[in-house]
Amino acid sequence: MDTDRIMRFALKLAGMRNVPADSGIHVKGHGIKRVLVAIDVGTSELLLARELGCDAVIAHHPAGGKAQLEGYKVFRRHVDQLIGAGVPKRAAETAVRSKLHQLEIQHHSRNYDQIPSAARRLRIPLVSIHSPCDEIGRKIMVQTVKGLDHGARVSDMVSRLNRLSEYRNALTKIEVRLGSPRNRLGKLAISHAAYTNGGYDVAEAYFQYGVDTVSYIHISDVDLTRLVDGKKGNLVVTGHIASDWLGLNRLIVELEKNGVDAISTTDLQPAS
Numbered sequence: 001m002d003t004d005r006i007m008r009f010a011l012k013l014a015g016m017r018n019v020p021a022d023s024g025i026h027v028k029g030h031g032i033k034r035v036l037v038a039i040d041v042g043t044s045e046l047l048l049a050r051e052l053g054c055d056a057v058i059a060h061h062p063a064g065g066k067a068q069l070e071g072y073k074v075f076r077r078h079v080d081q082l083i084g085a086g087v088p089k090r091a092a093e094t095a096v097r098s099k100l101h102q103l104e105i106q107h108h109s110r111n112y113d114q115i116p117s118a119a120r121r122l123r124i125p126l127v128s129i130h131s132p133c134d135e136i137g138r139k140i141m142v143q144t145v146k147g148l149d150h151g152a153r154v155s156d157m158v159s160r161l162n163r164l165s166e167y168r169n170a171l172t173k174i175e176v177r178l179g180s181p182r183n184r185l186g187k188l189a190i191s192h193a194a195y196t197n198g199g200y201d202v203a204e205a206y207f208q209y210g211v212d213t214v215s216y217i218h219i220s221d222v223d224l225t226r227l228v229d230g231k232k233g234n235l236v237v238t239g240h241i242a243s244d245w246l247g248l249n250r251l252i253v254e255l256e257k258n259g260v261d262a263i264s265t266t267d268l269q270p271a272s
C-alpha cells in the first residue's frame with residue numbers, strides 16, 4: 001500500500017474526484033503494511049505509531065501544511081448543501097460569509113509545519129484525510145435515516161442513528177439541542193462534511209427556507225444560544241468524535257480488505 005492509494009480509497013468511498021483543501025499527503029510512503037489512524041495527530045501519535053510497529057499515520061483533522069492552512073475553504077461546501085436543501089444561492093452565500101472570514105483569519109496563524117516536519121524527521125509517512133471521511137460518514141447518516149417520512153418524530157431520527165454502533169457505544173449521547181424529540185421531524189438536512197459546523201447562520205438559513213430539522217455533529221454554545229433564542233426548528237447534535245469515527249471506520253474496513261493492518265486510537269468499532 002502507498003499513501004497515494006490510501007487517499008484514493010478515501011476519495012472513492014466519499015464519491016469525490018479531487019483531494020479537497022483540508023486533506024493531503026504530508027510525507028509520502030510506500031510498502032505500507034500497518035497504519036495508525038487517529039482523529040488528532042501530534043508528534044506523540046507519530047511516536048505511538050512507531051511504538052506500535054506502524055509504518056504510516058492517517059490523521060483526520062488536518063495535521064499540517066496546506067491542508068491545515070487552507071482546509072477552511074472546504075467550509076464552502078455548506079453553500080452546495082444549503083442549495084441542495086432548497087436555500088436560494090444568494091442566501092446560502094450570505095450564510096457562510098462571516099464564519100468563512102473568521103476561519104481564514106484563525107488559520108493563518110497555525111503552526112503548520114511542526115507535525116509534518118516531525119514526521120519527516122522520523123521518516124514516517126503521514127496523510128491527513130478530513131472531508132472525504134466526513135463525507136463517508138454523512139452518506140452513512142443519510143442512508144440510516146432514509147425512509148423516515150415527514151410525519152416521523154425527531155426522536156425517530158435519533159433512534160435510527162443509534163442503530164450505528166459508533167453512536168450506540170459512544171460515551172456521548174445524540175442530543176436534541178433545539179426544539180424537542182417529540183416534534184415532527186419534517187424536512188431534514190444532515191449538515192456535515194463541510195470542514196466544521198455551519199454555526200448559527202447556516203442553521204438559520206435552513207430553517208428560514210423550509211427545513212424543519214438540522215443535524216450537526218457539534219456546535220458552539222454561543223451559536224446554540226442564538227438559535228435557542230430564535231425558537232425555530234430542531235437541531236440534533238450527533239456528537240463530534242462518534243461522528244468522525246463513523247467515516248474513519250469505513251476507511252479502516254477498506255484498508256483491511258486490501259491487506260493493510262489498521263490500528264485505530266479508539267474502541268468505537270463498526271458493527272461487523
Ligand SMILES: [Fe+2]
Binds near residue numbers: 060130134244
Ligand atoms: Fe470530521
Ligand SMILES: [Fe+2]
Binds near residue numbers: 244
Ligand atoms: Fe472532527
